[in-house]
Amino acid sequence: MSRIVAVEDAIGETRVALADNGRIVELHIERWSEAGLRARAGALYLGRIRTIDARLNAAFVDLGVGEAGFLPFGRAGRPAGLHEGAALPVRVTREAHAGKGPTLAREEGEYSGSAPRLIEDAAPLAERVSARFQDAEARWADEVRIDIAEAIDEALSREVAIPGGGRLIIEPTAALTAIDVDLAGRTGQGGAERIAADLNRSAAREAARQIRLRGLGGVIAIDFVHMQGRKDRLGVEQVLKAAVKHDPARIDIAPISPFGIVELARQRTGRSLAELLNGADGQPSDETLALNAIRRLESEGRSDRRRQLTLKVAPAIAAWLEAEPIAWREALTERIGPRFAVQTVDTWSRDRFDVSSK
Structure with a gap:
């Protein structure tokens, strides 16, 4: 494969x-x-310049949706004739994240009509x-044998197993993401130094995968198990550099320290998976839990095409479903028919749900 x-x-x-x-x-x-509420990467807009910031050598552009976009001018500086209030075509190169608006690039071409407005939406995500x-x-x-739900659970977990033994402990903070490499009972041939070096090389490969899988950006510090030999430390650094080679985001890696810590900076390409799926408290949002419940309801409906189904959920999730921020009832009816109902269980925790049939 x-x-x-x-x-x-x-x-x-x-x-x-x-x-x-x-x-x-x-x-x-x-x-x-989020359809129509966020500027997708690749979308073309006729924007209107809201503010020009000479210190940043950039403009903030109103797209008519979401936060104002950031348009850097580059080395050539501010283009002639560009002023606040002017309309110009721009393409989204990076989506908004962490309270910051999308990043834009100027497009060639003449476009008439009102501004701001969407000219051409982004291609479907899969494309x-x-x-x-x-x-x-x-x-x-x-x-195919690809379990996306399982991968999402893995990408949101604090601890991840390292192939061959050991674990990574991944802790996002306001300033950076810390990744700790833990031996966790890993054994192997040779002395402690050999076991540590083997673990750290495996950990470097898995850390690179987890960073990419989770969509992490900014400064990331990886604390490897201590190695006394400089050759072993440099070997782990080289494994990490090779592991991030195919990452589409730009990554800069600092030399490994004598204490076995590697700092790297990964280009932000948008929201991390946790920022998309979790609330401000770091727990899955009501929308995330509600969509998980709908997915289970649809799965049960496809496996049993005759019986009436009841989805039992906690009050907060029932409220989200009842508000219908998306037309989920209509979509589910088209897929399995109008044979389902939602029941609230007041005593259940927010993340609990169940589907029964009769």
């Missing part, structure tokens, strides 16, 4: 995973609830991911 772009078109969201030799290395999700990997084969997730 080489590279596969697996697509899962669920109610409420589209999930796309890039798998390399059977292991998922990238995850991308687009939600129905955008596939376009970056010319050798990847696009497949529906249920046609």
Whole structure:
């Protein structure tokens, strides 16, 4: 198995995973609830310049949706004739994240009509991911052995197993993401120094995968198990550099310290998976939990096509479903028929749900 772009078109969201030799290395999700509310990467807008900031050598451009976009002028500086209030075509090169607006690039061409407005929307998510990997084969997730839900759970977990033994402990903070390499009872041939070096090389490869899988950006510090030998430290650094070579984001890696700590800076390409799926408290959002419940309801409906189904959920999730921020009832009716109901269980925790039939 080489590279596969697996697509899962669920109610409420589209999930796309890039798998390399059977292991998922990238995850991308687009939600129905954000359609028309966020500027997608690749979309073309006729924007209107809101502010020009000479100190930043850039302009902030109103797109008519979401936060104002950031348009850097580059080395050539501010183009002649460009002023506040002017309309100009721009393409989104990076989506908004962490309270910052999208990054834009100026486009050539003449466009009439009101501004700001959308001229050309981004291509579907699966096409955008596939376009970056010319050798990847696009497949529906249920046609291949690719478990996107399991990969999402892994990408949101604090601890991840290292192949061969050991674990990574991944802790995002406001300033950086810290990744600690833990021996966790790993054994092997040779002395402690040999075991540490073998663990750290495996950890470097898995850390590179987790960084890419989670969509992490900014400064990342990896604390490897201590190695006394400089040759071993440099060997781990080289393994890490080789492991991030195929990452589409730009990554700069600082030399490993005598204490076995490597700092790297990864280009932000958008929101991390956790920023998309979790709330401000770091827990899955009501929308995430509601869509998980709908997915289970649809799965049960497809496996049993005759019985009436009841989805039992906690009050907060029932409120989200009742508000219908997306037309999920209509979409689910088209897929399994109008044979389902939602029941609230007041005593249940927010993340608990169940589907029963009769």
